[in-house]
Amino acid sequence: MSIFGLPDQQVRALATPVRSDETTDAGVPAPWAEIFARAAWTGIAEPGDGLAGLVVNSLGATTGLTAVLEGWAPARVAAVLIDAGYDDSEDELGTRLDQGLLRWRPRLNSVEVERSLAQAARVGARLLLPTDALWPRSLNDLLAHTPLALWWRGTEAALASIPQSIALVGARAATGYGEHVAMEAAAGLVDRGFTIVSGAAYGIDGTAHRTALASHGSTVAFLAGGVDRFYPAGHDGLLAKIATDGAVLSELACGSAPTKWRFLQRNRLIAAASLATVVLEAGWRSGSLNTASHAATLGRPLGAVPGPVTSPTSAGCHRLIREFDAVCVTTAAEMAELVGERSVQVPLDYAEADGSTSDPEARTSDQVRVFDALSGRLPRPLPDIARRAGLSTSAVRAALGALDVDGVVGERGAGWVRLH
Structure with missing residues (x-):
C-alpha cells in the first residue's frame, strides 16, 4: 500500500536507514509501512497526545495515518475504534476525534516526513518502536500517553540498561552544594550498577550525566526536541558524548524544536523510564518538580535531597519532603534504597517545564x-x-x-x- 502517495519501494528506501537490523520481540522485522507511519506520527502529533495514542494503538499507525490523510469523518473513525473494542459509553469520542483531526491535518506533509527521515539518516538516528526488543517497557505505564515511537542515538547497551535506571534531576541554576551532591549521587549509583537518566539541562542534569560518563557508567538523556539538534547549545559536546557512549532519546521527529510544552511532556518520559526519581536541588517552583509530579502520578518512588534552610534553591526539595511525602535521601546508598519501595504520591500540578513556573490559575x-x-x-x-x-x-x-x-x-x- 502507498502512504502519502509514495510507492512501497520509496517508503522502504526512506525507512531502511533508521531501522538497520532492529527486530520486534517476536524476532522479525517490523513492516516498512508501519515504520514509515510511526515516523510520520512523531511529526504530526504533539508528545503526550492521548487521542493520537488511542487511534494508533487501536487501529495501527498505518490505518490511523490513512484515516487522517483521507479525511475520514470523526464518526467513521469512532465507529472503527468501537469495533476494535473501545468503550465509548462515558466518553464524547466523536467530539474528541473532531478536535484531534483538526490538530493533525495541518501537519500532514509528505515533504516534512521525508526531510525528517533524511535528516535522521544523516545524523545516524534510529527509530525505536513499542514492539521492539529494546523498547523501555516501563514507558508503557503511560498508557495512551506512551510515545508512539522513540528516536535515538547511542548504544544498544545503554538502551538495554534503562530498566535499571534512576533519574537524577534538579535546578538549572545549581549551587556548588547541589553540583557536589549530584556528583556524589551519580558516581555512587553508577558504582551500584544503575544507569543515570536525566534531561541534559544546565546545572544538576548536566553534572549527573558528566559524572556518570566519568565514572565509566551508563547514562541516558531524554530531549524535548529532535535528536539531531542538541539543546541546550552549551551542552552540544556533552550530548555528543552521551550519543557515543550512552543514549539520547526523543519522541519528536528530527528537525523538531524544543518548546515549553515539550519540556513538560519530556519530563514524563524521564519519570516513567526510571525505577525512581530523585530531586537533588530545586527552587520552590523549579521545573524539576514537574518531573517529580509525573513520578508521583505513576507511583514511582520519589526522593529529595535536603539543603540549607536558608537556600532558595533547596526550597523545592523541602517542599517535596514536607508536603508530598518524598523520601529524604542524602547519599547514593539511600537513593538506591528507594528502588523496590512503591508508594503513590500526591501529584504536583503547579510546576512547569525546564525551570519556568506559573501559578495554578495561569496559562492553560x-x-x-x-x-x-x-x-x-x-x-x-x-x-x-x-x-x-x-x-x-x-x-x-x-x-x-x-x-x-x-x-x-x-x-x-x-x-x-x-x-x-
Missing part, C-alpha cells in the same frame, strides 16, 4: 503551546500557528483571545506576534 496547556508557536518579530497567521502548536484553529483562536487579554500577544497585519 493550549495557551502555553500557542505562545511557544509565536515569534517576537514576524507575525504568523492562524493556520501557521495551528500547525506549529499542534492544535485546531478554533483552539488557537480561543488561546490567542485569552493571551491578548493578558497583553502578552498582539495582532499585527495578517498575523500574531509575541509581545513579552
Whole structure:
C-alpha cells in the first residue's frame, strides 16, 4: 500500500536507514509501512497526545495515518475504534476525534516526513518502536500517553540498561552544594550498577550525566526536541558524548524544536523510564518538580535531597519532603534504597517545564503551546500557528483571545506576534 502517495519501494528506501537490523520481540522485522507511519506520527502529533495514542494503538499507525490523510469523518473513525473494542459509553469520542483531526491535518506533509527521515539518516538516528526488543517497557505505564515511537542515538547497551535506571534531576541554576551532591549521587549509583537518566539541562542534569560518563557508567538523556539538534547549545559536546557512549532519546521527529510544552511532556518520559526519581536541588517552583509530579502520578518512588534552610534553591526539595511525602535521601546508598519501595504520591500540578513556573490559575496547556508557536518579530497567521502548536484553529483562536487579554500577544497585519 502507498502512504502519502509514495510507492512501497520509496517508503522502504526512506525507512531502511533508521531501522538497520532492529527486530520486534517476536524476532522479525517490523513492516516498512508501519515504520514509515510511526515516523510520520512523531511529526504530526504533539508528545503526550492521548487521542493520537488511542487511534494508533487501536487501529495501527498505518490505518490511523490513512484515516487522517483521507479525511475520514470523526464518526467513521469512532465507529472503527468501537469495533476494535473501545468503550465509548462515558466518553464524547466523536467530539474528541473532531478536535484531534483538526490538530493533525495541518501537519500532514509528505515533504516534512521525508526531510525528517533524511535528516535522521544523516545524523545516524534510529527509530525505536513499542514492539521492539529494546523498547523501555516501563514507558508503557503511560498508557495512551506512551510515545508512539522513540528516536535515538547511542548504544544498544545503554538502551538495554534503562530498566535499571534512576533519574537524577534538579535546578538549572545549581549551587556548588547541589553540583557536589549530584556528583556524589551519580558516581555512587553508577558504582551500584544503575544507569543515570536525566534531561541534559544546565546545572544538576548536566553534572549527573558528566559524572556518570566519568565514572565509566551508563547514562541516558531524554530531549524535548529532535535528536539531531542538541539543546541546550552549551551542552552540544556533552550530548555528543552521551550519543557515543550512552543514549539520547526523543519522541519528536528530527528537525523538531524544543518548546515549553515539550519540556513538560519530556519530563514524563524521564519519570516513567526510571525505577525512581530523585530531586537533588530545586527552587520552590523549579521545573524539576514537574518531573517529580509525573513520578508521583505513576507511583514511582520519589526522593529529595535536603539543603540549607536558608537556600532558595533547596526550597523545592523541602517542599517535596514536607508536603508530598518524598523520601529524604542524602547519599547514593539511600537513593538506591528507594528502588523496590512503591508508594503513590500526591501529584504536583503547579510546576512547569525546564525551570519556568506559573501559578495554578495561569496559562492553560493550549495557551502555553500557542505562545511557544509565536515569534517576537514576524507575525504568523492562524493556520501557521495551528500547525506549529499542534492544535485546531478554533483552539488557537480561543488561546490567542485569552493571551491578548493578558497583553502578552498582539495582532499585527495578517498575523500574531509575541509581545513579552
